[in-house]
Amino acid sequence: MNVNQTGKLMKTAELEGGLLDNWVARAQGVKGVYMMYMPSTNWEHGGPIIERERISARPLSNDGVHQWGAVGETDDCERMQRGPTALIAAMRYLVAREFGEEVPC
Template identity: 45%
Template sequence: MLATHSDSQACKLLGRSLGSVQAERRALGIKKVGSAAHPHLEEIRTAYTTTSMTVQEIAEKYGVNPQYVRKRAHGRKWQRPDNPAMKTSDLSGAALDTWVAKAISKPPGAAYSSSWEAGGPLIEKERIHVAPMPGKGWVWCAVVVSESTKGAWQEGRTPLIAAMRALVASRYGNDLPD
């Protein structure tokens, strides 16, 4: 029953609280009902990001509700082919490091977003304010606070990622040029 009914249905049928139903599901290793990804999710993503099909056409082709496609696309930040602009907030890893190198006029190659040796000195040099935000689930936020450079608040799962995104945003804005 726990594997086939929603939380509210299981609570009513078993006469138990929501917390106890959820705890038993965790103990038994049962995932929440309806939490499994659609078997064609990757194909839906490909259709959304590489074709000119409408959301309605994609939904009909894969037998899903159009809202399912919209929610997946928004939650996973899928980009439509007609809107290819990359956002500073989406940068991570090597792509973020490359943009940082470009922003400070250095050749690419350093791991600014993952190495304190490379990225740490930039925080002081570029006057980047970095702080955890308790109201946002302790995600790290950063902004360049220089008189000559105006930056926008950026977020990241680590202080270096947030700081390097803030540095890139201060030079290029939230929408990166091609």
């Protein structure tokens, strides 16, 4: 992975908000106004990606902490990405699948 000019990388599992949406846009080849594209919080944007990419999300509970896990249809749990919502977990999975476990921030 090419590192940006600052040399800093961020774990895909920690991406959220606009940064996560930006990486999803890159993975999907979306160009243009990213402020209107919010697949990690808007089901109208993220839902079709989940269907098209055949991503499965399910609730997880560990020691009383509720979160979501997401994987592709042919992946095992080792590739699972987690998040506080199904959309965030699924979009993190998509970015990790396309770009790896770390991306430039």
